[in-house]
Structure formats: structure tokens, C-alpha cells
């Protein structure tokens with residue numbers, strides 16, 4: 698639920714582009730063949746008509762009954778898009794996220810640093826505009842510290858280890 702809610706508010710791909718292969722009528726709108734259009738994933742994920750008045754709030758419990766029941770439309774949650782050109786790596790990515798988190802949380806706790814400034818940057822992909830500074834508390838094991846540095850340190854994240 699936490700992973701899904703994070704992907705809703707901060708979808709790594711904030712939009713995708715598609716081209717209509719033929720004339721179609723979609724929800725009463727005529728789209729001529731050849732039209733290029735944007736599917737604004739980010740805007741759909743923040744739409745109050747779909748997600749309610751608290752659309753901008755982090756509320757993992759939306760996903761308590763699964764992604765298709767998280768909003769008023771079964772396909773509104775679309776970090777990987779839907780259909781034949783949806784993300785091929787979706788299952789791998791979701792497994793990877795869970796494995797990495799489970800591995801880290803066995804030995805570490807972490808919180809956002811006081812110097813972190815929330816500033817999501819929407820370009821082709823979404824990223825933290827001013828970095829993602831986290832403070833990591835190591836419970837006991839030196840070896841796990843290396844894993845944290847590999848994951849965050851070398852990719853430009855600032856890591857503070859609190860003894």
C-alpha cells in the first residue's frame with residue numbers, strides 16, 4: 698500500500714505520449730487518427746474527482762482493497778500505464794522495491810533529514826529536485842552500512858549515519 702501510494706504521488710514517469718492509429722471516439726470526444734496526445738499520469742493521480750478531496754495527501758489506506766479499488770475509476774492508478782504498451786518491468790520493479798526495502802529495514806531505520814527540501818522535479822522522469830537527503834540509523838551491522846552507501850551514496854544521495 699505504501700509503495701503504491703508513493704507511486705501515485707510521485708510517478709517516475711509523470712506522463713506518456715501516444716498516437717491514435719485510427720479515428721476513435723473516447724468518452725464522447727472524437728480523436729482523428731494520427732493525433733498525438735499526452736496521457737498526464739501525474740494530473741490523473743492528483744485528480745480530486747477520482748481520488749477525493751484528500752487527493753494530494755499521502756494515504757496508503759486507499760490501496761487497502763487493491764489498486765483497482767483505490768479510486769473511483771479502476772484504471773486511474775497508472776504508474777506503469779495500462780494496455781499493450783504498459784511497462785514490461787512492472788512485476789520486476791515492484792518485487793525489487795519490496796526486496797530492497799525489506800533488506801534495508803532489517804538493519805536500518807531512516808528518516809528524511811532536516812535539510813531535505815521537498816521539491817519534486819517533473820522532467821521526462823520525476824526526481825527529487827534538491828536531492829533526497831536521509832538520515833540512516835544503523836542498528837548493529839557494519840556490512841549493511843556498505844549496502845546503504847551503495848544504494849544511496851554513489852547515486853548522489855546524502856547519507857548521514859547516526860551512531
Ligand code: HEM
Pocket residue numbers: 708709710713714776777778781782783784785786787789790
Ligand atoms: C517503478 C519503476 C518503473 C516505472 C514507474 C515504470 C513505468 C513505465 C511506463 C510509464 C512505461 C510506458 C512508457 C511509454 O509508453 O511511454 C514503461 C515502459 C517500459 N518499461 Fe518501465 N517502469 C519501471 C521500471 C521498469 C523496469 C525495472 C524495467 C525493466 C527491467 C522496465 C521496462 C520497461 C520497458 C521495456 C518498457 C517499454 C514497453 C513497451 O513500450 O512496450 N520498467 N515503464
